[in-house]
Amino acid sequence: MEGLVGTVNGIIWSSALIYLCLGAGLFYSIMTRFAQVRLFGEMLRLIFKGKASVDGISSFQALTLSLAGRVGMGNIAGVAAAIGFGGPGAVFWMWVVGFLGASTAYVESTLAQIYKEKDVNTGQYRGGPAYYFERVLGQRWYGVIFAIAALIALSMFLPGIQANGVVNAVTQVVGEGASINILGKEVGTTRLSALAMILVVFGIIIFGGVKRIATVTELVVPFMAIGYMVLAVIIMLSNFEMIPQVFGLIISDAFTAQAGLGAAIGWGVKRGVYSSEAGQGTSPHAAAAAEVDHPAQQGLVQSFSVYIDTLLVCSATAFMILTMGTYNVQGTLSDGQYVVQNVVAGTEVNSPAFTQLAMESLYGAFGNIFIAIAVFFFAFTTILANYYIAEVNVVYLTRFIGPKANKVGLFFVKILMMVMIAYGALNSAGYIWAIGDIGVGLIAWLNIVGILVIFFMARPAIKALRDYEAQRKAGVKTYTFDPIKIGVKNASYWEERHLKEKQALKEEALYKHS
Numbered sequence: 001m002e003g004l005v006g007t008v009n010g011i012i013w014s015s016a017l018i019y020l021c022l023g024a025g026l027f028y029s030i031m032t033r034f035a036q037v038r039l040f041g042e043m044l045r046l047i048f049k050g051k052a053s054v055d056g057i058s059s060f061q062a063l064t065l066s067l068a069g070r071v072g073m074g075n076i077a078g079v080a081a082a083i084g085f086g087g088p089g090a091v092f093w094m095w096v097v098g099f100l101g102a103s104t105a106y107v108e109s110t111l112a113q114i115y116k117e118k119d120v121n122t123g124q125y126r127g128g129p130a131y132y133f134e135r136v137l138g139q140r141w142y143g144v145i146f147a148i149a150a151l152i153a154l155s156m157f158l159p160g161i162q163a164n165g166v167v168n169a170v171t172q173v174v175g176e177g178a179s180i181n182i183l184g185k186e187v188g189t190t191r192l193s194a195l196a197m198i199l200v201v202f203g204i205i206i207f208g209g210v211k212r213i214a215t216v217t218e219l220v221v222p223f224m225a226i227g228y229m230v231l232a233v234i235i236m237l238s239n240f241e242m243i244p245q246v247f248g249l250i251i252s253d254a255f256t257a258q259a260g261l262g263a264a265i266g267w268g269v270k271r272g273v274y275s276s277e278a279g280q281g282t283s284p285h286a287a288a289a290a291e292v293d294h295p296a297q298q299g300l301v302q303s304f305s306v307y308i309d310t311l312l313v314c315s316a317t318a319f320m321i322l323t324m325g326t327y328n329v330q331g332t333l334s335d336g337q338y339v340v341q342n343v344v345a346g347t348e349v350n351s352p353a354f355t356q357l358a359m360e361s362l363y364g365a366f367g368n369i370f371i372a373i374a375v376f377f378f379a380f381t382t383i384l385a386n387y388y389i390a391e392v393n394v395v396y397l398t399r400f401i402g403p404k405a406n407k408v409g410l411f412f413v414k415i416l417m418m419v420m421i422a423y424g425a426l427n428s429a430g431y432i433w434a435i436g437d438i439g440v441g442l443i444a445w446l447n448i449v450g451i452l453v454i455f456f457m458a459r460p461a462i463k464a465l466r467d468y469e470a471q472r473k474a475g476v477k478t479y480t481f482d483p484i485k486i487g488v489k490n491a492s493y494w495e496e497r498h499l500k501e502k503q504a505l506k507e508e509a510l511y512k513h514s
Contacts, residue, residue, distance in 0.1 A: 025100025086267030093268025098310025101278025110299030127288025157439030160424020281447030
């Protein structure tokens with residue numbers, strides 16, 4: 001099975017996907033005239049502007065829900081793996097993915113807002129790649145393929161990574177505990193206890209729906225991200241004289257990498273896409289759930305979330321590991337040799353171990369424990385985000401069948417995710433990460449190709465951005481979105497909303513006149 005997973009992973013994550021991710025980010029940066037730079041101040045303003053409604057969550061809740069998916073094992077263990085397999089230069093390519101990917105995040109999230117729908121069963125906003133592929137391309141089969149791929153990736157392939165990271169972080173602190181034989185496999189009691197805690201809390205929250213998930217992530221994600229970065233900054237300041245040296249190492253190694261240029265780019269892009277989710281097609285689901293006045297607003301907010309994830313949290317991890325020198329760089333995966341060895345041979349690369357060792361170097365046992373706690377919350381909120389995305393795609397696939405099919409589908413996904421969480425927690429990290437990479441790569445291929453085709457067919461996200469900037473320049477107090485006026489078709493929700501707004505203004509004018 002591991003051999004098969006490795007083969008499939010190699011096919012999906014060929015150089016074609018790596019350069020497609022970078023190329024799409026560069027293309028959309030040019031097409032939006034680098035909106036991720038020009039409108040940076042507007043992004044900050046919009047984060048706290050929107051308010052939740054009966055049908056949708058606030059912009060800030062949508063941001064934290066998407067950050068719950070972004071800020072997870074990719075930021076702690078993923079960065080360590082990028083360094084461990086690709087060398088310090090891989091961090092540079094993560095930055096490139098983050099910067100360019102911010103424009104891709106704008107496009108996919110704006111598309112999700114433009115083509116969102118109201119769930120016929122709950123009245124909540126639903127949207128994402130499956131919805132905008134069907135509406136713009138006019139090919140429901142492509143939307144169905146994406147929805148099925150997303151279901152497989154988010155409910156089967158990805159939850160195991162997060163669960164694996166949590167139990168590995170806990171066992172790094174307190175050890176495996178006494179062994180118990182489960183179906184012929186020796187499992188430590190610590191690992192089982194951590195797994196049981198994840199499953200119980202996960203079950204309680206997911207049966208409460210998107211509002212409960214959004215509330216949990218709104219509280220947990222900012223608190224843990226800020227706390228994590230504060231401790232990382234203290235580590236960097238305690239070794240302030242090394243920061244220029246580390247920065248120079250990252251830049252120089254990006255092009256003459258100790259583990260090879262291809263490894264640096266490959267691992268940097270792979271872990272960058274996994275962490276930032278830019279172009280992956282996962283964050284649009286949260287973006288569609290937001291209550292906003294104009295689709296471009298949530299696109300810009302989601303664009304900013306890539307900065308938080310990659311340029312802040314991932315950078316904090318990278319500088320912490322490189323400053324303290326708590327990493328090894330492997331040669332090839334098969335020869336078992338190290339290009340650089342600073343810590344004990346055999347230290348698990350696909351785990352939070354490098355980050356825990358860096359924290360432990362300055363904070364002692366507290367640092368180790370803090371990373372275990374951070375990993376738990378980061379990974380747990382990512383699992384919640386994964387469930388929400390799976391839920392949206394179940395709704396998409398069953399929305400014309402009926403409420404019973406919807407309930408059965410959602411119940412099946414909940415049980416499947418619990419099974420895969422257990423599977424991931426009890427297997428080796430490298431194997432579980434490889435399975436997760438297949439899921440990420442599969443939906444990234446479908447989404448990036450799809451949004452590029454959409455651009456050449458209709459350019460709805462670019463038209464929305466121009467419309468928003470025109471209103472901003474005119475100094476309007478309340479933004480509106482009239483899709484027909486700017487040549488955007490099949491945006492049914494916004495067409496109906498605009499007609500209602502016009503009717504309300506007409507009635508208000510008549511009332512004042514009378």
